[in-house]
Amino acid sequence: MTTQQIPVVVLAGFLGAGKTTLLNHLLRSARGTRIGVMVNDFGDIGIDAMTVAGQVGSTVSLGNGCLCCAVDAGELDEYLEVLTRPESRLDVIVIEASGLAEPEELVRMVLASENERVVYGGLVQVVDAAEFEATWQRHPGTDRHLALADLVVVNKADRVAEDELRSVRKTVAALAGRAAVVEASHGRVDPELLFDRVAPEGEIEGQMSIEDILYGSEDDDHAHPHAAYESLSVTSSTPLHPRRLMAFLDSRPEGLYRIKGFVDLGPADPANRYAVHAVGRFLRFYPEPWPAGEERLTQLVLIGSGTDASALRKELAACELNGPQDTPDEHSMWGVLRYVQRTEEEPDES
Numbered sequence: 010m011t012t013q014q015i016p017v018v019v020l021a022g023f024l025g026a027g028k029t030t031l032l033n034h035l036l037r038s039a040r041g042t043r044i045g046v047m048v049n050d051f052g053d054i055g056i057d058a059m060t061v062a063g064q065v066g067s068t069v070s071l072g073n074g075c076l077c078c079a080v081d082a083g084e085l086d087e088y089l090e091v092l093t094r095p096e097s098r099l100d101v102i103v104i105e106a107s108g109l110a111e112p113e114e115l116v117r118m119v120l121a122s123e124n125e126r127v128v129y130g131g132l133v134q135v136v137d138a139a140e141f142e143a144t145w146q147r148h149p150g151t152d153r154h155l156a157l158a159d160l161v162v163v164n165k166a167d168r169v170a171e172d173e174l175r176s177v178r179k180t181v182a183a184l185a186g187r188a189a190v191v192e193a194s195h196g197r198v199d200p201e202l203l204f205d206r207v208a209p210e211g212e213i214e215g216q217m218s219i220e221d222i223l224y225g226s227e228d229d230d231h232a233h234p235h236a237a238y239e240s241l242s243v244t245s246s247t248p249l250h251p252r253r254l255m256a257f258l259d260s261r262p263e264g265l266y267r268i269k270g271f272v273d274l275g276p277a278d279p280a281n282r283y284a285v286h287a288v289g290r291f292l293r294f295y296p297e298p299w300p301a302g303e304e305r306l307t308q309l310v311l312i313g314s315g316t317d318a319s320a321l322r323k324e325l326a327a328c329e330l331n332g333p334q335d336t337p338d339e340h341s342m343w344g345v346l347r348y349v350q351r352t353e354e355e356p357d358e359s
């Protein structure tokens with residue numbers, strides 16, 4: 010039964026920590042290793058599934074909501090069944106959890122899987138070095154998540170000063186116990202760190218027993234972090250005015266922690282769509298040519314707490330172009346271009 014078991018690695022981390030970026034790095038540097046991917050998005054639109062580079066064929070999107078709530082173990086097994094068919098010839102499966110999912114639940118589901126072709130391959134927890142302190146204060150569950158991890162990636166090392174990075178790393182290492190802690194920028198970790206971490210059969214390397222994982226502990230508070238977060242998905246076929254979009258983004262409320270998706274800026278740049286990522290006060294646009302034959306849509310997921318969904322929806326609707334008389338002027342893209350990263354190696358800090 011142990012022959013050719015495929016490790017299933019759970020990739021978790023708070024909203025915007027860099028899970029998709031790390032996953033894309035793994036896919037790009039896989040060098041012959043065949044990676045199956047399951048992506049779970051919080052929000053109606055599967056933005057993460059769309060942004061996992063060139064892997065659409067082997068991606069199974071788990072649909073709306075937090076995996077631990079939306080998908081029971083039976084459903085997870087259905088997806089695993091698809092990915093473990095012999096014709097897939099996969100070497101490893103990575104489940105990218107929604108930034109609001111409980112990794113513990115996911116790990117439990119993988120361990121409870123009835124699929125004999127899979128084996129739990131460990132929990133990788135991605136941490137945003139720049140946002141760690143704030144996230145840790147807001148979410149006491151962070152301690153538990155890190156304690157469960159087999160590997161912690163302190164990502165966005167490029168966004169913090171050396172001493173801050175050292176201090177985050179120290180805190181994380183203390184919370185993560187025996188887990189390996191590595192620093193990374195843009196999720197660039199050695200893929201072997203993940204793929205070789207298959208736990209011995211029937212045992213998880215880490216601090217919790219199988220029973221703890223499978224059945225939970227008595228005092229387990231199951232207050233999922235997403236209980237306090239709302240997500241709003243917006244899809245529009247009317248292009249947005251770059252200036253009004255920037256005014257909206259510049260004045261986004263504190264509670265609006267995460268924005269991701271794509272925007273259509275219409276005549277201001279007919280060739281490209283703009284992937285947008287906001288995490289806290291961090292904002293980036295990534296222009297990319299419109300995929301041939303794809304309908305030109307703005308698709309955004311906004312995640313926050315204490316935000317007014319209908320007001321946000323109205324504000325975004327006000328960014329839409331109002332017919333030919335509302336054509337953006339030639340300088341209208343300047344605001345957007347300030348937040349375009351020049352190269353991946355040389356991020357333009359906001």
Ligand SMILES: Nc1nc2c(ncn2[C@@H]2O[C@H](COP(=O)(O)OP(=O)(O)OP(=O)(O)O)[C@@H](O)[C@H]2O)c(=O)[nH]1
Nearest residue numbers: 024025026027028029030108165194195196286293
């Ligand atoms: N400067 C910098 N930016 C990064 C790094 N890693 C990721 N980012 C940026 O951070 C933003 C969020 O990254 P994602 O990979 O989408 O984060 P995520 O954890 O998948 O986000 P959710 O799906 O919302 O939970 C994007 O704009 C990334 O380009 C990094 O190491 N340094």
